[in-house]
Amino acid sequence: MEYIRVNDIADPLFAGLHRLMSEIFPPEEVLAFDLWKEPLLDPGIRVFVAVHEGEVVGATEYRYYAGDDIAMTDFTIIGRPGLGIGPFLASRREANLKRLAAEAGGTLKGMFAEIYDPYRSQDHEFGGVKPMDPFVRREVLAHLGYRRLDFDYVHPSWQGDGEAVGGLDLCFLPYEEASSLPGPFVAKFLRTYYSVLEPKPAQWLDMVETLERQESVKLLPL
Template sequence: MVTQSQLKFHRITTINDPYFRKMHNLMREVFPPEEVLEYSLWAEPLEDPGIQVYVAILSETDEVVGATEYRYYSGFNVAMTDFTIIGRPQLGIGRFLYKEREQDLKRMAEVSGQELLGMFAEIYDPYRKKDHEFGGVKPMDPYVRREVLSHLGYQRLDFSYVHPSWENNGEAVTGLDLGFMPMREGMTSLPASLVADFVDNYYAVLSAKPEAWLQMMEGLREKDEVALLPL
């Protein structure tokens, strides 16, 4: 049986890291193509000190069995979980990645003199879109993941969410909710301006924005608050 001590949390800061190829291959196995940034395009983002890309390495085999990417935005005092991959079942990978990420984010918030407000995540809605295979990896099943994220405290923001394709082709990606996990008890909504500013900042790297995304952003700008609802 694998113990947590047999998993290593390793940060990747360059595409020349031998573990990056393993991570990218794992991403391509698990996620649909429009959710995976092309290999060479990772070079610049990985050098950004604000982007945290970590893999879980199984010490015994040197295999990348999980990965997570996240960021802390001190100006908004929020974090974003870009992705979390559990590549194999029954290794405790999900819990391992969650705890390591949580500790790191709390540390970054403390360094900036703040207490983390919460964390965004894009969450697949399998009740609307049922064709997510995720490489046949059962822990990545969208029904399972959605329930796990709900248990962790994530809620969905009450608006129809789309995002630009990471293939940067101007296509709109649907079938997801924008979720948020508050770090403070009793939060029932977020300022719409915070949500809009965050999403605008997050997708600034993509030049091709679909019309549906532009309309979504316009709608957010017209609101005062966005309610937090159960997943």
């Protein structure tokens, strides 16, 4: 299996990636094909695909924020069972992020991720691919060390309609011992991460403003 970076919508691998995203994720989580042109050119956004026998069978997108020594996993897609795609993507991503941190003169402190809470909503079938089942994914991520931040989380819809999307937890994988994160630190991350997406839902703005006033946010088990 190959781990290949994609940075152009004209790359045939991107067509395979976008098709996979559209099959796996609900529409409000998928950016339109043409709107990927600029994000893929952004050196801070890293999109890699897992290619098996010429076919895109998995993918991951992530970012590294050198100023804070943290990362964000935008998504991880497992398109087929039985190929070890999940461990393959996770290990390659972690190695790449640690190398980026070292090159920037830092040390990776942790990684954010949005994780579906199937106990609140069981509407997501994720294309019928069992490894993408939210119950399975949540348990796997818990074993990896991810913990959920203790607040009610929403994010702006990627369809750009100003709607708030719920049913997820904002989680964090600490590489250093931590039982909480500073509220302003979490708010800063969210404002940075969603800076390009407008309009912002009022519910999201209220959530971020509350975090800015909060001394700390607990990290709880998934």
